Every structure is written in structure tokens, then in C-alpha cells.
Amino acid sequence: MPISIGNFKGGSAKTTSAIHIAADMQTLGPTILGDGDIVRASVKWSARGTGMPFKVVPIAQLAKEMRAAMYDHVVIDAEANPSDEDFKDIAKGCDLLVIPTEADSTARDRLIYTLTQAQGYRPPQSPRAHHQGASAAAGRSADAPR
Ligand SMILES: Nc1ncnc2c1ncn2[C@@H]1O[C@H](COP(=O)(O)OP(=O)(O)OP(=O)(O)O)[C@@H](O)[C@H]1O
Numbered sequence: 778m779p780i781s782i783g784n785f786k787g788g789s790a791k792t793t794s795a796i797h798i799a800a801d802m803q804t805l806g807p808t809i810l811g812d813g814d815i816v817r818a819s820v821k822w823s824a825r826g827t828g829m830p831f832k833v834v835p836i837a838q839l840a841k842e843m844r845a846a847m848y849d850h851v852v853i854d855a856e857a858n859p860s861d862e863d864f865k866d867i868a869k870g871c872d873l874l875v876i877p878t879e880a881d882s883t884a885r886d887r888l889i890y891t892l893t894q895a896q897g898y899r900p901p902q903s904p905r906a907h908h909q910g911a912s913a914a915a916g917r918s919a920d921a922p923r
């Protein structure tokens with residue numbers, strides 16, 4: 778399943794969430810994380826210590842890596858501050874969009890903007906909120922199987 782982690786706001790725990798979600802998905806099947814951020818935080822994180830139990834590559838190398846090996850799940854650590862068009866492409870390219878956010882007023886404003894952009898091309902769904910240090914809103918994209 779393709780899962781994207783995105784938020785217009787930087788520093789909202791996208792990379793942290795992507796790494797942990799990919800680790801969890803790996804317990805279900807072979808998983809690859811595509812790092813879409815310009816600073817390659819996921820790639821650098823995965824290179825530290827003993828590495829990750831799943832493959833991590835820059836997003837531009839995803840196609841080649843997915844030709845070389847079979848993966849059941851793809852997790853995308855999306856870029857911070859994407860353009861509106863880029864964010865729509867991120868949201869359209871996944872079955873599940875996870876939007877991690879801090880619980881403060883600045884982050885709330887960016888979350889509302891992010892949700893507005895995400896809902897601009899798909900029918901509103903019931904977002905699920907999880908509170909664990911940071912919180913996350915997640916909804917299925919229009920292209921996802923129901
Ligand atoms: N669940 C959490 N609870 C509290 N703090 C968190 C949580 N997840 C991440 N953080 C902290 O929030 C900060 C930002 O995390 P992270 O780098 O994952 O955000 P990001 O959205 O990927 O940032 P960027 O926009 O720069 O790519 C880090 O200091 C990280 O340790």
C-alpha cells in the first residue's frame with residue numbers, strides 16, 4: 778500500500794512518522810521508504826547505527842529500486858513546504874495520507890490549510906486524530922479502494 782506522510786508545515790514530525798510507519802509496515806511485508814525531502818533526513822537517519830529493517834532511498838531512485846526488488850508497501854516522507862501542485866500530487870499518489878501535526882495554533886493553521894488542499898480534490902472523509910506527543914490526521918485518498 779502506498780502511504781504518504783505530508784504537511785505544509787515543516788518540523789511537524791513527517792520524517793519521524795515515516796520512519797516509524799515504515800518499520801511497522803515492514804512487519805506486514807517488504808517495505809520501502811522514499812525520501813522526498815530535499816535534506817534527505819530519512820536517508821541520513823537510516824544510514825546511522827545498524828540501519829533500518831526496511832529499504833530507504835531518495836524518491837528519485839524509487840522506480841529503479843522497485844524494479845530490482847518487490848515491495849508490498851511504499852512509504853513516502855514528503856517534502857516540507859511543497860507547492861500546492863506538489864502536495865496534490867503527493868496526496869493523489871497514495872492510498873493513505875498521514876498528516877502529522879503539533880498541537881499549537883501555528884501548526885493548527887497549517888493543518889487546516891493542508892486539509893483544505895487535500896480535500897480540494899477528494900470528497901471529505903472523517904479524519905482520524907491520534908494524540909501521542911504530536912497528533913495526526915489521516916484520511917483515504919479518492920483513488921484508494923473503498
Ligand atoms: N511524536 C512526536 N512527539 C514529539 N516530538 C516529536 C514527535 N515526532 C517527532 N518529534 C520531534 O519533532 C521534531 C521534528 O521532527 P521531524 O524531523 O520528523 O519533522 P519533519 O516534519 O520531518 O521536519 P521537516 O519539515 O524539516 O522535514 C524533531 O525534533 C523530532 O524529534
Ligand SMILES: [Mg+2]
Binds near residue numbers: 791792793814818854
Ligand atoms: Mg523531514
